[in-house]
Amino acid sequence: MRADALRNRERLVEVAQSAFATNGIETSLEDIARQAGVGIGTLYRRFPTREDLIAAVLAERYLKLAEVALVLAEEREDPDSALTEWLTLLVEHMALYRGLSIAVKEAMHDQTTALGRTCKEMIDGGARLLGEGQRAGVFRSDVTFSDVLALCSGIVTAAERRTEKAAADPDTPPLNPYLLLDVVLRGLRVEDR
Amino acid sequence: MRADALRNRERLVEVAQSAFATNGIETSLEDIARQAGVGIGTLYRRFPTREDLIAAVLAERYLKLAEVALVLAEEREDPDSALTEWLTLLVEHMALYRGLSIAVKEAMHDQTTALGRTCKEMIDGGARLLGEGQRAGVFRSDVTFSDVLALCSGIVTAAERRTEKAAADPDTPPLNPYLLLDVVLRGLRVEDR
DNA sequence: TGCTAAGCGGAGGCTGACTCCGTTTAGCGT
DNA sequence: ACGCTAAACGGAGTCAGCCTCCGCTTAGCA
Incomplete structure (x- = not known):
């Protein structure tokens, strides 16, 4: 796994964690991607389903x-x-x-x-x-x-x-x-x- | 309430009941309207929210x-x-x-x-x-x-x-x-x- | 039979999920 | 130090469903 990909992954999990805490696990995935400063495509590549992200x-x-x-x-x-x-x-x-x-x-x-x-x-x-x-x-x-x-x-x-x-x-x-x-x-x- | 409106209302409730039974209460409201043979606008006029329909x-x-x-x-x-x-x-x-x-x-x-x-x-x-x-x-x-x-x-x-x-x-x-x-x-x- | 309020319906705007592909770049090998 | 290339990126685009708005239609009263 490339270093930049790893950074993005970690950032996504971090942002998701705080977004879930404030808005529940139904938070818009596009919001999470935006807050993490990555494109929606990147989020989906790493976490193909919402459950993958929750699991992480x-x-x-x-x-x-x-x-x-x-x-x-x-x-x-x-x-x-x-x-x-x-x-x-x-x-x-x-x-x-x-x-x-x-x-x-x-x-x-x-x-x-x-x-x-x-x-x-x-x-x-x-x-x-x-x-x-x-x-x-x-x-x-x-x-x-x-x-x-x-x-x-x-x-x-x-x-x-x-x-x-x-x-x-x-x-x-x-x-x-x-x-x-x-x-x-x-x-x-x-x-x- | 006009007779046609009443007919439509009854038909909607009937269709909704069977749709809920087969697909759960999250069934698409557009599907229900279609099956009942009315426009989506008619459904929303009678039942402004999904809950109103469920309640009926x-x-x-x-x-x-x-x-x-x-x-x-x-x-x-x-x-x-x-x-x-x-x-x-x-x-x-x-x-x-x-x-x-x-x-x-x-x-x-x-x-x-x-x-x-x-x-x-x-x-x-x-x-x-x-x-x-x-x-x-x-x-x-x-x-x-x-x-x-x-x-x-x-x-x-x-x-x-x-x-x-x-x-x-x-x-x-x-x-x-x-x-x-x-x-x-x-x-x-x-x-x- | 004409009038009109009640009712109709679906086009259109919006949001969010998810895909696809042209562009960018990390980092290996030389 | 510098290509090269596979890996990664990102966002435009498509799709589905919710919901609103408004011009057209019609029931049914007078």
């Missing part, structure tokens, strides 16, 4: 989440608190950019997209945490990890919506994602506790 | 849901089974058209949109069922009805996604919306049962 922006953070899952799985003796802690991180992560939670949910099982591939390790990490809790008899075992992820995505999209609303109309009741996560976790635990 | 398509069903909530609230002595039953209907309803669950969630608190106004009674009905359960000490009282709706929306979007996937790749694990609803309901119940 998220790559580091995903790896981090996957690592944390691994550490929690190995060092934490209590599977319940391990999953709770990790899902809290996940929810916070998915709330970073408006629209991200839906994109992640849509991509998560599709290894043909860049975003899907980038998700894989993170997902595996989460699935492992859930699985250990299930084996230990803490969580009900008829639920898959993607079920859990789907619910988390719901929590986040709800919180996003509420945040937007609160900006326009200050007396919107606040929605606490941690509360909803607590509801979900409680629902996941086995009956007899 | 859903109006009947929403009223039905609101009524059912009322009946359940008054006749059912057990608030738990009442909410369970009603949420099952709600989830089934939101799964009718791809994308609907997100649209409903986004519109639900915004009385300025037609869809929001159409939702109101249904939402009030659901909120009443939840409230009665909370007053009876069956459900935890720190959760609002819109929290519940957010989770249900998450369930439905997850199921939609899974259905699409299953069409392409037959060995996708099935996702059972009723199972997820059960997780949520379980999470909603108070600790000591």
Whole structure:
């Protein structure tokens, strides 16, 4: 890869990251190219789809989440608190950019997209945490990890919506994602506790 | 309203309903106008926004849901089974058209949109069922009805996604919306049962 | 049967996705 | 130091869909 191409690539990811943060992941790609000072053609050459760009922006953070899952799985003796802690991180992560939670949910099982591939390790990490809790008899075992992820995505999209609303109309009741996560976790635990 | 205008309106709603069913609520409005045999201008005059059209398509069903909530609230002595039953209907309803669950969630608190106004009674009905359960000490009282709706929306979007996937790749694990609803309901119940 | 308000429809403007190809340039080999 | 060439660039152009505007048509009242 030529040095100039690498510079442009990095610049694009940087600009995309901040554009996603302020305008959500549906930001116009032409805007991103313009702000990065490159032509739209350059953006598309490097990132043929929007998801490729999103994946590039998220790559580091995903790896981090996957690592944390691994550490929690190995060092934490209590599977319940391990999953709770990790899902809290996940929810916070998915709330970073408006629209991200839906994109992640849509991509998560599709290894043909860049975003899907980038998700894989993170997902595996989460699935492992859930699985250990299930084996230990803490969580009900008829639920898959993607079920859990789907619910988390719901929590986040709800919180996003509420945040937007609160900006326009200050007396919107606040929605606490941690509360909803607590509801979900409680629902996941086995009956007899 | 002139007779021809009324005819066109009805035809549009009819076509929209079937288009939404096959292509989701993001179907091109120009397609809908074409299929209905009217100009795009006519569609926009009658339904200035996409949401107005969606609201018209859903109006009947929403009223039905609101009524059912009322009946359940008054006749059912057990608030738990009442909410369970009603949420099952709600989830089934939101799964009718791809994308609907997100649209409903986004519109639900915004009385300025037609869809929001159409939702109101249904939402009030659901909120009443939840409230009665909370007053009876069956459900935890720190959760609002819109929290519940957010989770249900998450369930439905997850199921939609899974259905699409299953069409392409037959060995996708099935996702059972009723199972997820059960997780949520379980999470909603108070600790000591 | 004439009149007119209500209704019609589609051309046209706009935005954003995505492609294609003539031009530019990094950086290797001499 | 200097060609040379593959790699990279960029933006004009095409396409799709949203939405508006306005001249034409017509239902249906008087």
